[in-house]
Amino acid sequence: MxxxxxxxxxxxxxxxxxxxxxxxxxxxxxxxxxxxxxxxxxxxxxxxxxxxxxxxxxxxxxxxxxxxxxxxxxxxxxxxxxxxxxxxxxxxxxxxxxxxxxxxxxxxxxxxxxxxxxxxxxxxxxxxxxxxxxxxxxxxxxxxxxxxxxxxxxxxxxxxxxxxxxxxxxxxxxxxxxxxxxxxxxxxxxxxxxxxxxxxxxxxxxxxxxxxxxxxxxxxxxxxxGHDQHEWRVGVPEQGRAAELLRRAGLPVDEHPGHLVVGGVPDAGEISRLLGEQGLWVRELMPLRPDLESVFLELTGDGMERPELPGPAYEPAPAGPGEGRLIDLDVTVDDARGARA
Amino acid sequence: MNLVRAELERLAVRRFVQLMLALLVLAFAVTAVTTLVGSHRPSPTEVAEAQQAAAQERQALEATYQRCLAAVRGTLPPEEADSFPDDCTAFDSAQRDRLPVAADHLQGVFNFANQARPLLYFLILFLVLFGFLVGASYIGADLSTGGVVNLLIWRPRRIAVFGAKLGTLLGALTVVSVLASAAYLGAFWLVGQTAGMPGVTDGDFWPSLGLLWARGVVLVLFAATAGFAIATLGRRTAAALGAVTAYAVVWELGLRVVMEVVNIPRGEDWMLSTYLDAWLTGEARLADATTCQGVSGYCDGSYQLGWGLGLAVLLALTGGLTVAAFAAFRRRDLI
CATH class of the missing domain: 3.40.50.300 (P-loop containing nucleotide triphosphate hydrolases)
Structure with a gap:
């Protein structure tokens, strides 16, 4: 071109x-x-x-x-x-x-x-x-x-x-x-x-x-x-125990009311495997992809700490190949797409 | 050519230009109507009385001159002779620009030949003001509102755009000046023909009036160019108005007072108004009191500056401002 x-x-x-x-x-x-x-x-x-x-x-x-x-x-x-x-x-x-x-x-x-x-x-x-x-x-x-x-x-x-x-x-x-x-x-x-x-x-x-x-x-x-942090929104019972388990596995975890945000995991299967092995069955697993605003704020020096809740700066993204398997669906792919649009 | 057409239309539909044109027409109409209402055709009796009064005045002037000559010859009593100078040229009727005529003694009668020059000065003054303000606002408003930026995005040739604007302005002003002058003088000529006196308009009258008019139009173009250039340098219309006001107050008034206080020789030579006068009237007649210091007897201390020097100064000033404006516009960041 x-x-x-x-x-x-x-x-x-x-x-x-x-x-x-x-x-x-x-x-x-x-x-x-x-x-x-x-x-x-x-x-x-x-x-x-x-x-x-x-x-x-x-x-x-x-x-x-x-x-x-x-x-x-x-x-x-x-x-x-x-x-x-x-x-x-x-x-x-x-x-x-x-x-x-x-x-x-x-x-x-x-x-x-x-x-x-x-x-x-x-x-x-x-x-x-x-x-x-x-x-x-x-x-x-x-x-x-x-x-x-x-x-x-x-x-x-x-x-x-x-x-x-x-x-x-x-x-x-x-x-x-x-x-x-x-x-x-x-x-x-x-x-x-x-x-x-x-x-x-x-x-x-x-x-x-x-x-x-x-x-x-x-x-x-x-x-x-290029700015994807490979973060996932994870809904799971016994949230505190799950967070501890994932941290022990070396993953960064943020706890939020009703869900966890887990980063540094390219493959969502890794999260469900780690939790499943301990009898914690994931009911929500959704990729959090950066949007342009979050990338913009990060790159231009006006970046803020990651927000407490996934909001406008981090929004759910539709599932891509090999990722984003939704388990115990509270949020569907279509919902996620709707949120983006 | 398209650019000039567009600029001409832009200039013509500017509210400020339309307002100034309306004021021009209004001022002319008021002056013409007032003159028409206040004038009448003189009766034969009025003319005869005026002619008699003028003749008496001429005789009185001649008598004064003869007494002065007598004082110089020593044939006049000393107490009367003391009031006359050694040189009687100032009393010589032959040396005067004009002798008293009947028209000077006709009350309420408009005389076109007598009034044409003052009327033309008024017209030129108005057109100079009009030219300066329109010139300054034409580019000033465009610079401050981003109109020039819009234009340069379309025609990214700064010198051509700037030149087209200035050329359009000067061309339009020339046309307006010609039309306004013709309408204005034509209206008063008609008043003179129908409700007053045409006066003596033969011989040197029309060439002399034409020369004054031509000088006035050139002055209008100088003023418009200066307004345009100063507003360009200052990026807005107010810059031109401020510059002229500051010059008038600081230089023409303030410095003039200082020069008189400290007695600087030929202080008038430093004033732009001197050269405007020289150009417009053909010759600036000035007085310099310092030349008479230590002189015993009669000394008028006067001197003259010709129109050539006036034109040279005005050309240098306007040319300098224009070159500076072109250079600034060519290199300036338009933000």
Whole structure:
């Protein structure tokens, strides 16, 4: 798969007052292949937006190499600008312009046929509000307008910085569907978002940035698998005795009301064998896989101790081959899948 | 070309621009209507009386000049001769820009030829203010709201985008200035024709007025460019307004007072207003009291700065600001 975005060793330092310096991006790498929906994650101030701005030629990089469609940018930005649609942070528009006029002026400036304006307004669900002034738009509608502006050029690459900002759940779902449609049509999407659940749902690849550096990259499943602690939720009678037994076997065990969390066991059969040999029959055995949020928090230094209860950060995962045999089912595979969705 | 069209449309539909245009039309309408209401066509009797009064005034001027010459020759009593200088040029009617005419003595009669220059100065002043504010807000609002970022994502050629914006602004202002001038002077010419007096508009009148107008339009373009450049350097409209206010208070007022207190020779040479005056009027006539120190007898201490120097200073200032703005915009991080 050919690369659409290549960033190697990007470095950007901002100078502040009194000769202070702040390193925003520190040797960051990013690789986005054609046709991917690529999630770009990082905490506030990690360098996400600076990276996107550097890629679009809005800030000047101190070092590193960036390419779009194989062309060096920003030196050759003009050559590829027609193939890239982008919004960076929440774009501001003139309040007294209508949505239609806002897009029309951009289309004119970019040499795009103005008939595209109505098409993209339709695409983002603003067709009926195109003649209203932007100052009457909600935050979500402005966000849709921004996405519409990025779509005007029928781009091959769409760079979206927090496109779900201000959208209600219905709007978020529409945005997700829109991105899937675009990806199906062959558009590569680089999606920066704080809504990790959305990223996990929509993206096939992910790059995580922290303190200006890449801390993880690859297919979403691969990144999650790389941080799998092989933990299991175990429901068993005589919980205290079972915990002691497993600890004696060298396994880390956390006790929780009604269940144990046992780590470091790739094969669930090992747990049921150890307990079964002592007459303790497991009634619940479910793998706990990390989700993107837990991986994100762990990698970005904002990681917390494992939560007391398996909650949003650790959620049950569906059984995979050779693991996750559910015994004495209180939780079914479908339940687990439902929890994930 | 598409970029210029888009920028022209963006400029035309800006609320601030529309507001300023409305104010322009309103100010013109109020001035024209007030003039129309306050003027009337003079009766033959009024004209005759005004002509007589003007003739008497001219005679009085000539008599004063002759008395001055007599004082210089020593044929005037000493107590009367003391009130005249050794050089009578200042009283010579032939040396005056203009002699009293009948129109000066017609009350409530608008005279187009007499009033055209002051009216044009008012128009230029308004257009200069209009140009500066529109120039500053046009780029300032775009920079502070992210409009420029949107545009650069579409057209990642900073110099071309910046140049298109400035070019569009100056082109639009030139058109507005031409149209506003034609409408404004045309309205007052009609008032003069129908409810006042057209005055003497032959000979040098129209070329002289045209030259003043051309200089005024150039000044409008200088002001717009300066506003645009300062707002770019300061990243917002308020930067341009602040810079001009600070200059006016600190330099034109504060420094002027300091220079007068410490008696610095030709202090006016340090003021931008001097060069604006020189450019617009063709020649700045200035007084320097320090040149008369130690001089006994008559000394007016005056000197002149020509329009060429005025133009050079304005070009250097505006050019410097523009180059600095282009350089800053080309290299600046847009965050």
């Amino acid at each position: 050919s690369a659409v975005i290549e960033i190697e060793g990007l470095r950007k330092t901002f100078r502040g007052p009194y000769r202070s310096r702040q390193v925003a991006v520190d040797g960051f790498d990013l690789l986005v292949g054609r046709g991917e929906i690529h999630g770009f994650l990082g905490p506030n101030g990690s360098g996400k937006t600076t990276t996107l701005r550097a890629l679009l030629g809005l800030v000047r990089a101190d070092a590193g190499r960036m390419r779009l469609f194989g062309e060096d940018v920003p030196r050759r930005s003009a050559a590829v600008a027609g193939r890239v649609g982008a919004i960076v942070e929440t774009p501001q528009f003139f309040g007294n312009f209508t949505g239609h006029r806002t897009l029309r002026l951009l289309a004119l400036a970019g040499g795009v046929p103005t008939r595209r304006v109505d098409e993209v307004l339709e695409q983002v669900g603003l067709r009926g509000r195109g003649q209203d002034e932007v100052k009457g738009y909600s935050l979500g509608m402005r966000q849709r307008l921004a996405v519409a502006s990025a779509l005007l050029k029928e781009p091959e690459l769409l760079i979206l910085d927090e496109p779900a900002n201000g959208l209600d759940p219905g709007g978020i779902r529409e945005m997700r569907d829109l991105m899937r449609d675009l990806a199906d049509a062959g558009v590569t999407v680089l999606l920066s978002s704080h809504i990790l659940g959305e990223i996990q749902l929509i993206c096939d690849h992910v790059t995580i940035i922290s303190r200006g550096r890449q801390v993880a990259a690859g297919p979403v499943e691969g990144v999650l698998a």
